[in-house]
Amino acid sequence: MAIVDKSRVYIQDVSLRDGMHALRHRMDLDRLREIVAALDDAGVDAIEVTHGDGLSGSSFTYGFGSHSDLDWIEAAADVAKTARITVLLVPGIGLARDLEDARKAGAASVRIATHCTEADVSRQHIKVARDLGYDTACFLMMSHMIEPAALLEQARLMESYGAECVYVVDSAGAMLPDDVSARVNALRGGLKPETEVGIHTHENLHHGVANAVAGVRAGAVRVDGSLAGLGAGAGNAPIEALVAVFDRLGLKIACDFVKLASAADQLVRPLMDRPVRVDRESLVLGYAGVYSSFLRHAEKASDDYGIPTTDILVELGRRAMVGGQEDMIVDVALDLAKAERAG
Structure with a gap:
């Protein structure tokens, strides 16, 4: 496991x-190894590796992966020398036993993700993650949907369950810098000093780096x-x-x-079947506050x-649809088609 210098980002x-x-969960193992090796050489602290919807996300609803999570994790762990291999788990999609299997496959860190008002389902x-020795962080997804004080209360629940870090997650790319500052300030001021x-x-609103x-x-x-990106x-x-x-x-x-920019150009951009960019559709995601992973399902x-x-x-x-409601996208399209015919 990597030793993290607490004095730096x-x-x-x-x-x-x-x-x-963005790749419809299609990732060749050899290319994955190349990307992990490049990231590791460039000095990143951690590399997250799973299906886009986390452990056990491969399904009809979310899209089937070209390989299993464990195949991807094992391939990454074989290559990484210093970076922590990290996994994502969304309660209700991934199960506690998935954490055990991922740990054996080489994962050292986990982010447990819930909707911003549903921290109680992460307990x-x-x-389980702490008992298995994971570096354990939590995600409060779609953090723009509630006010900072309410987000802090959810973060405190995760902290009380054992989270070592809680993330403000702008899943929709809907926030502006002041929105981010307010939420991070709330968490930093209201959580224990040792909780990161x-x-x-x-x-989606072209503010990812600024935020x-x-x-x-x-x-x-x-x-x-x-x-x-x-x-x-x-x-x-x-x-x-x-x-x-x-x-x-x-x-x-x-x-x-410089190493990261080279890896972006040489290893990642050639994989994009749809350019990852701010365009009409992705801009609407941020403007309307829609979960970013809905884009390709909506298309x-x-x-x-x-x-x-x-x-x-x-x-x-x-x-106000949120992550986990991907099956409702078809219902919305059908409703709109029906209204169009009726009109």
Whole structure:
């Protein structure tokens, strides 16, 4: 397990987890090894590796992976020399026993993710993770949907269950820097000093890097990014840009942004069948506050039912749909098609 210097920013790469959404969860093992080796050589602290929806996410609802989580984890663990191999678990998708299997396969860190108002469902999984010796962090997804004080109460629940770090997660890329600052400040001021705060951002409003900077300035010490921004929606904060900006700001980091930029261009961009960028559809995600991983599901529903993707996304936002409700995207498309015929 990597030894983490607590005096510097902890950089977590999510290209091989959040990035799986952008690739429809199709990742060749040899390419995965190449990406892990490049990230490890560039000095990132941790590399998250699972299906986009976490352990056991491979399914009809979320999309089937080209390999099992354990195959991906084992391949990553075989290559990484210093970076922690990390997994994501969403209670209700992943099970406690999945944590045991992932630990045996080489995972050393876990992020247990719940909707921002449902921290209470994480209790069992946090305990299992701590008992297994994981570095245990938690995700409060769609953090923009509740006020900072309410988010703090959810974070305190996770802390009470044993979480060592709690992330403010802008799953929709809907926040602006002041929104991030308010939430990170609330957590940093209301949690125990030893409980770390993290920040996870998306680029849907083109503020992923700026929001990460705001998070660090407010007290976050763990920060997520991905190579070339590979991730759901318009992608995550591009890790190569993130590290370059942190370096310019004089923040203490251990990563080489030139090596990261090379890996982004040579290893990741060639994999993109749909460019990861701020375009009309991904911009609507951020504007309407829609879960970023809904994008490709909504595009498929658009093709199937002849309804513009943007119309589907706007309606998903109006209905306040959240992660785990991917099956409702087809229902929304059907409702819109019916209304169009009736009108």
